[in-house]
Amino acid sequence: MISTRGLTRVFTVKKETVEAVRGIDLDVEAGQLVAFLGPNGAGKSTTLRMLTTLLPPTSGTATVAGHDVARDPGGVRARIGYVGQKNSAGENHRVRDELVTQGRCYGLSHREAAGRADELLDLLDLAPLATRTPATLSGGQRRRLDIALGLVHRPALLFLDEPSTGLDPKSRAEIWGHILALRQVYGTTLFLTTHYLEEADTMAERVVIIDGGRIIADGTAGELKNDLAGDHITITTATEQDARAAVRVGGGAAEGVTVRLRVANAAAALPEYLRTLESAGVKALTAETSRPTLDDVFLTLTGRSLTDDDLPA
Template identity: 45%
Template sequence: MTTRAPAIAAHDLIKTYPGDVKALDGMGITVEAGTVFGLLGPNGAGKSTTVKILTTLARPDSGSAVVAGHDALRHPDRVRRAIGVVAQKSGADPVATGRDNLLLQGRLYGVRGAALTRRVDELLDRFDLADAAKRTVRTYSGGMQRRLDVALGLVHRPEVLFLDEPTTGLDPEARSAMWEEIARLKGDEGLTILLTTHYLEEADRLAEHIAIVDRGRVVAEGTPDELKGQLRGDAVQVELREPVGPVEAQLLETALAEFAGVREAVLDGVRLSARADDGPAAVPHILAVLEREGAAVASVTVARPSLDDVYLRHAGRRFAEADTTLVTAGGAR
């Protein structure tokens, strides 16, 4: 039995930007052919820098990257012919029509004549753009523009399609519609998709395999169910009325750790996160400890494990908090 080579194999990627900003710090992923791979991380974690290197738009300081069987550093031209890229910002010409954008993209990749016309018609129908094909792109809604961007990435039938934050900036309805389009792409025979996102639900819904990125490196990897399955029990979250200092937080965490069924208690500001074998049974004890220490409670929730809980376990802080911290500090890109 012949084993297919990975569609993407990147190892030990290092990338530092001016100002000593380390975007990638030993980044490595392996993407099996024909799968949807999610690169999940907060803004600034290094996802876009990884995509830039894999799509030959940037070079790492060190490390290796092979895409569609071609060395991205030694043979970037071969990689470019084998991939499609949907960047965060639209690459369509706003003053040209949707059809003309697709025709131009096809010609750039050497597709000509009747084959190109058939492919453009197919993509316009597939992405529900046929009625708007003769309109200039600047008249398109945000959702229509993103669908056109995906169609542009598929004109030449690439082996690997990169979707870099494809739903950022879309309203909930347009985002949901784009999710449906991406889900349908899974059925394309042989197409490999690398999806970068900072939406937990997006990665959970679309990706067959996920790598969680933090500070320019992978901190956890597996299927969504595997990652969530590593966290036994329930997730308990308590919101306090007022933040507590580091000394009080340490005392509370120590007190909670003494209760047999409560694990991984972390108190950060006004939010207490913990794991419990039986969440509902643990809540009264947790509240009693907080009351004893003078910490007033605003709300309590108990839920099954989520990707946010996975991120908390491996990165030591919640996803939204990492998002804010990295953007404020100007961390990895």
């Protein structure tokens, strides 16, 4: 559904050259749900804008929904849906009017566009809001309208740029409910960026991590965590001396009375670890195991935490 080779975008800002995206090779099969994850400025949105024909690539190629983004942008546009970071509906326009206009933009007749608009109003629970203007909608309602606008022409591939950013937990859950339903009912391929780690973790079956314009990891959340971060065992001891002794015996790193070490399978390793400490005369007061997060993966790869520099744009 998506295939890029050496996709690159260079910006010139005040005579300085900024390589926003540096040679991305990416293949996405039909029906996948891919989360594109990375700190701000990593090149997520720039990549997305190239894939959706909003920005011509500086070099490299991208084929999206069977058409080349540079040679046949019209062919791409007709086949993809796009839900941008900002709200899609015009402030002066009524909700239903915008949906009808969107259908007309894809070449539907007025009657077809009106029918489709009503379908989408029902699908995304927007029917009572049909005659309202966007300014009178809540954040969650506006986001549902954005998604409705992206679905008017029943695209096989939908791009979503930070679909749930800025929403309260309830609205986020609702938006995700709609997104996952789409996939189940229509088999839509979904490619989305997010900076909510837990979202990428629980929702996406494939996580692509981008940093500094390059893809630095690509796999299922489980694979990435097992391969790149591993589980952790954390124990606390009565004294700092004990903690240091525990590090000598079992490895890991001590911080005060807390010892943390990385293992492949924490639940299985814990009893053996505790026995080893016991026989060395070190007493653990508490012990717990934890699965890594995607942030641990990012930390392992880059030495930085994703949440550190993930300031709002």
